[in-house]
Amino acid sequence: MTFTLNAALHARNFDVSLSLGPAETVAVLGPNGAGKSTLLGIIAGLIRPDSGHAVLGDKTLFNLDAGNSHCLPPHTRGTALLAQEPLLFPHMNVLENVAFGPRAAGANRASALQTARHWLAEVEASEFADRRPGQLSGGQAQRVAVARALATDPELLLLDEPMAALDIHAAPMLRRLLKRVLASRRAIIITHDVLDALMLADRAIVVEGGRITEAGPTRGVLEKPRSKFAAGLAGMNLLPGIITGRGLTSDGGLDITAHPEDGAVPGQDGVAVFSPTAVSVFLSAEHGSPRNSFAVTVTDLEPHGDQIRVHAGGLSADITPAASADLGLTPGMTVYFVIKATAIAVYPA
Structure with a gap:
């Protein structure tokens, strides 16, 4: 029945x-x-x-x-x-x-x-x-x-x-x-x-x-959330966009370097998903091979367990209170979110 x-x-x-x-x-x-x-x-x-x-x-x-x-x-x-x-x-x-x-x-x-x-x-x-x-x-x-x-x-x-x-x-x-x-x-x-x-x-x-x-x-x-709400509930960052041969181009124009999962086809609607714990925060652009570095504006800081959750550019990063103090983070600051390519999952939407 x-x-x-x-x-x-x-x-x-x-x-x-x-x-x-x-x-x-x-x-x-x-x-x-x-x-x-x-x-x-x-x-x-x-x-x-x-x-x-x-x-x-x-x-x-x-x-x-x-x-x-x-x-x-x-x-x-x-x-x-x-x-x-x-x-x-x-x-x-x-x-x-x-x-x-x-x-x-x-x-x-x-x-x-x-x-x-x-x-x-x-x-x-x-x-x-x-x-x-x-x-x-x-x-x-x-x-x-x-x-x-x-x-x-x-x-x-x-x-x-x-x-x-x-x-x-x-x-x-x-x-x-x-x-x-x-x-x-x-x-x-x-x-x-x-x-x-x-x-x-x-x-x-x-x-x-x-x-x-x-x-x-x-x-x-x-x-493996495919919607903003499910990603937020699971505590993950999610960027929708178009899958490319080297990752994903987000709807906001960010070129994300990652390794699309098997079955992901370039040109297909997709999402890039990564944990706030995988995000490092810097005051200047950081480059490496292969890394993603995005300039974002801090909107909010909040306690999150024993970490500080930094909200910026519609994304989140979890860093230690000491790191937040060293960076002098305040709302309105421009910082750089840096994520290794291996920490980002790209799959069809």
């Missing part, structure tokens, strides 16, 4: 096609306003697209193609949406919150409570059963929200940045929990965290401007 979606919403410039296998998790990455939450809203039935169709197993969620107007209401779709905030019912205790879904689906009270206790145990929250949501910490409430979503036995679990509102202590536990429960389920997770994507998702898609601009195995998307 698979899930397939093709949907367009003109008011939001949204047009996406997506499919999932029976036990597969897909991470949805992209900048704010790209259409990620719109995607989940359309699947869950909270947003009606202008056209398209979606099928979950043997159930047609909506079919709005060629004059059709079939559109299932949210509660009959077999999906469960877990948002950034737990959104627990404040007038119910934890056990009643988790039992609400099974009860709404027609289960008797005894069966619904049994299901609720099972999932509270699964998320290690049984001890909170008699508490009201106002008596829970953020991490505890989000674990209960996971149990409530899973208690409905959804065919497709939708997670909209479930770790975003958690502190650094609660997030790792929820991440481990989701890794365990998603192993045998179909899920879509929106995240801005590279660790969430790597730990939880089999595949990743990048959504920009309402379109999927990049897709593939999660590790492949992050290790």
Whole structure:
């Protein structure tokens, strides 16, 4: 049983096609306003697209193609949406919150409570059963929200940045929990965290401007990004351009010396990708064989672990605090970013 979606919403410039296998998790990455939450809203039935169709197993969620107007209401779709905030019912205790879904689906009270206790145990929250949501910490409430979503036995679990509102202590536990429960389920997770994507998702898609601009195995998307957003998420510099016999000519006119990977053809659209740790910063042009030296203007300096990240010319370099002090770096300065050819990967876009 698979899930397939093709949907367009003109008011939001949204047009996406997506499919999932029976036990597969897909991470949805992209900048704010790209259409990620719109995607989940359309699947869950909270947003009606202008056209398209979606099928979950043997159930047609909506079919709005060629004059059709079939559109299932949210509660009959077999999906469960877990948002950034737990959104627990404040007038119910934890056990009643988790039992609400099974009860709404027609289960008797005894069966619904049994299901609720099972999932509270699964998320290690049984001890909170008699508490009201106002008596829970953020991490505890989000674990209960996971149990409530899973208690409905959804065919497709939708997670909209479930770790975003958690502190650094609660997030790792929820991440481990989701890794365990998603192993045998179909899920879509929106995240801005590279660790969430790597730990939880089999595949990743990048959504920009309402379109999927990049897709593939999660590790492949992050290790060989082809979009600016994926490169930024992976902490890499990316320059798009045209592949040449000796490297790449960027869209900004930089001639980059590197060794295009096998299969890269001169004249083809491509990207040059390199780590900020591979960039050296100098006050004057440095030349060597083979090196790349670009004049750039410093726009910002920020702490990055035990390094200083230098932002300049749309690129980043990581250097030591001592090197930054020796260079006297300040925003507005012109410096030279120098990268060895062997540190740059060039491949088709």
